[in-house]
Amino acid sequence: MTKGNFNPDEYKINQRQSWHSVASGWQKWWKTIEIGAQKVSNRLVELAEIRAGQRVLDMATGIGEPAITAGKIVGKKGHVTATDISPQMLAIGKQRARSLGLQDIVRFVQSDAENLKLGTNETFDAILCRWGLMFLPNLDIALSNIRPLLVSEGKLAAAVWFEPSKVPFINLAMETARKHLQNSFPGQGSPGPFSLADVDLLRKSLLKAGFTDVRSEKIAITFEFNSAEDYAKFNQDIVAPIRTMLSNETENTRKQVWNDVTEQAKLKYSDHDSGHVKFVNEAICIVGLNR
Helix, strand or coil, X not given: CCCCCCCHHHHHHHHHHHHHHHHHHHHHHHHHHHHHHHHHHHHHXXXXXXXXXXXXXXXXXXXXXXXXXXXXXXXXXXEEEEEXXXXXXXXXXXXXXXXXXXXXXXXXXXXXXXXXXXXXXXXXXXEEEECCHHHCCCHHHHHHHHHHHEEEEEEEEEEEECCHHHCHHHHHHHHHHHHHHCCCCCCCCCCCCCCCCCHHHHHHHHHHCCCEEEEEEEEEEEEEECCHHHHHHHHHHHCHHHHHHHCCCCHHHHHHHHHHHHHHHHHHHECCCCCCEEEEEEEEEEEEEEC
């Protein structure tokens, strides 16, 4: 997935810094996010056929999903290892797990998804990843490294975003910023929200890594905000790619971008009576078997 002058090591450093910069935003908005995103966590644990007593790995867990959802299922006789590159995001996940009494079931480990640092000879009944694979600079390496961590007949279940036009929740703000900055966000072939929108590309990567019985499906997810202003503030707080691109712009440019995001959300997605803005999005869920 690396092209041109792309430096994966530099990219990972920048990713860690970006997630650090938005961690407080995730702390603020995670309940709003999970109202919509919980549906995806539920589907991933179903596809992976997670049961009580199992051992589960969640890669790129962020604020702890789908690790926490899996932890509720595996119970005290099982365990979940949740990894992420960002210690700040992991801290939020730990708080959530503790508040639900899952601190002894779900453990959080800072680790690079392409080079996981786990216990010697540790294996898992299932591996999960919700909206993390598309940010990996080398997906093939990551998939090849994680498959041996699965027991025989163990499953990998992951979710990625579909094409930009089907994910207005993300794309509206990103496209609006892009127009102001005359810049482009990463597309297919480079790490970013939509890099794995081509399900055939994703399926081939799993097969290349040795997974079998690979199948995929689309899932609709709805995110709703009380107002267009709330939607714009949400993006300011948690969307790392936009924050990074705006960091070197003038205060006036940043203000123009967020004002335009607010107006576009009102125009295209606002309910006339309530003022709420609602986004119906599509994600891809994919599952592969280690045989």
